Amino acid sequence: MSGSITVPPSLRASKVLGIGGYRPTRIITNDEIIDKIDSSDEWIRTRSGIETRRWASDEETVVNMSVAAAGKALANAGVRPEQVDCVIVSTVTHLYQTPSAAVEIAHKLGTNYAAAFDVSAACAGFCYGLSLASDMVRSGTAQHVVVIGVERLSDLTDQYDRSTAFIFADGAGAAVVGAGNDGDEAGIGPVVWGSDGEHLNHIRQKKEWREALFGADGPEMPHLVMDGNPVFRWASYEMSKVAQQALDAAGVSVDDLDVFVPHQANMRITDVMVRQLKLPEHVGIARDIAQQGNTSAASIPLALERMMEAGEAKSGDLALIIGFGAGLVYAGQVIRVP
Numbered sequence: 613m614s615g616s617i618t619v620p621p622s623l624r625a626s627k628v629l630g631i632g633g634y635r636p637t638r639i640i641t642n643d644e645i646i647d648k649i650d651s652s653d654e655w656i657r658t659r660s661g662i663e664t665r666r667w668a669s670d671e672e673t674v675v676n677m678s679v680a681a682a683g684k685a686l687a688n689a690g691v692r693p694e695q696v697d698c699v700i701v702s703t704v705t706h707l708y709q710t711p712s713a714a715v716e717i718a719h720k721l722g723t724n725y726a727a728a729f730d731v732s733a734a735c736a737g738f739c740y741g742l743s744l745a746s747d748m749v750r751s752g753t754a755q756h757v758v759v760i761g762v763e764r765l766s767d768l769t770d771q772y773d774r775s776t777a778f779i780f781a782d783g784a785g786a787a788v789v790g791a792g793n794d795g796d797e798a799g800i801g802p803v804v805w806g807s808d809g810e811h812l813n814h815i816r817q818k819k820e821w822r823e824a825l826f827g828a829d830g831p832e833m834p835h836l837v838m839d840g841n842p843v844f845r846w847a848s849y850e851m852s853k854v855a856q857q858a859l860d861a862a863g864v865s866v867d868d869l870d871v872f873v874p875h876q877a878n879m880r881i882t883d884v885m886v887r888q889l890k891l892p893e894h895v896g897i898a899r900d901i902a903q904q905g906n907t908s909a910a911s912i913p914l915a916l917e918r919m920m921e922a923g924e925a926k927s928g929d930l931a932l933i934i935g936f937g938a939g940l941v942y943a944g945q946v947i948r949v950p
Contacts, residue, residue: 625792626749627799628742628950629756630689633917634680634784635904636668642778649774656778661879665781665905667766674706677784678717678762681913685758686721689788689950693722696788697754700744701730702737702909704938705764717760727754734815735875735937736805737761737909738785739944742933743803745789760786761909768817770835779878780836781905785913787950799950801862804854805943811846814839815938836938843940847881851936852888854944858932862946869895870929871919871949875936876901876911896924908937916949925949 641664642653656662668677678701686693699721701714714728733740738761745757765780792799817834819827824834855874859865872895874882879901886897900915907914912933919925927949934944 623750624752625796625798626746626789627792627796628787628947629691629790630685630687630788630950631913631917631920632681632684632686632688632786633910633914634677634684635914636666636672636677636782638667638669639664640667645771645778648771649777651774651778659880660779661899661902662778662905663902666783668764668782672764672782674703674713674762674764674784675716675720677782678713678760678786679720681762681784681786682717682721682758682760685786685788689790691756691788691790694724696721696723696726696756696758698727698745698748698757699723699760700741700757701728701760701762702733702741703730703762704732704734704737704908705767706730707767713762714760721758733909733941733943734939735877735908735911736935736939736941736943738912739803739933739935740805742787742789742800742947743805743943743945746800749789749791755790757789758786759789760784761911761913763908763910765836765906765908768833768836773835773837775840776836776838779906781907783904783907783910783914785910785917787913799948801858801946803943803945804857804861806941808940811842811940812938814843814846814940844878844881846940847877847936848884849888851934851942852885854936854942855885855889855932855934858934858944858946864930864946866891866895868930869932871896871898871916871925871931873898873912873916873919873931873933875934876904876915877906877937909935911935920949
């Protein structure tokens, strides 16, 4: 009989070691949006909670924003680029089908031939990537994993679409995931995730690429479209149930929480989830959407970083994070703030 297969020790504790973000320098006010959609600043604020959003310049590419965010996360984690074993990038706006954004980012970060791949899970993508990274570390497949959520949604936004023009924005957020010391408690709880493809058309690309490039209307970007009311109801009420399931899976209650960081989709959705979960007053609520807009896969790490910088989230705090979006896909877990 041939020799047996050797596998690394399994099920070590994983945790988030560092967070970093990058916000484009250009700030877009509601006043710059309203004329094209026959709206008002008050209407946008009331409907979404958004006051301003960030749109990237030509130089602020998916790759460049990711490198900046990941570099900051690595510095905060005290991890050198050559110690990174894998780079996971969640994005739907890297406009190259191949190679992946992750490969270029891993190279520009200075990693030593790290594994690298992209994930397409829309606004749940950061939580998807975090779960994959946690499992890699826990199983011994990797020592350190960089997880990045990054979007340039302004590229796929129709500025004349009243239902979406005021929502989407650009940016990058990153986390470094690594192993805890022997005896450390878990820093990343079990993921609760899934998809509901029956309703995939509620948030979608208007056209597939061939039709957008070669169709009768001539070459145009395949803009994102959204059925606002069904998405609002789904996100507000169904995702509250998923958030509770994530708490249950981690073995914690709402009273144990310090921070709640939902995907920054809409301020009203956040408010409904807070009420549905019956969060205590001591729990800090991420409301980064007011200044940043909806950055899809980047929104959770960007919002958490802002709370950390403002002192609203402290190292060791318990945070519930949940992402949800096109697909319809969702994922959530409880983590310790690094």
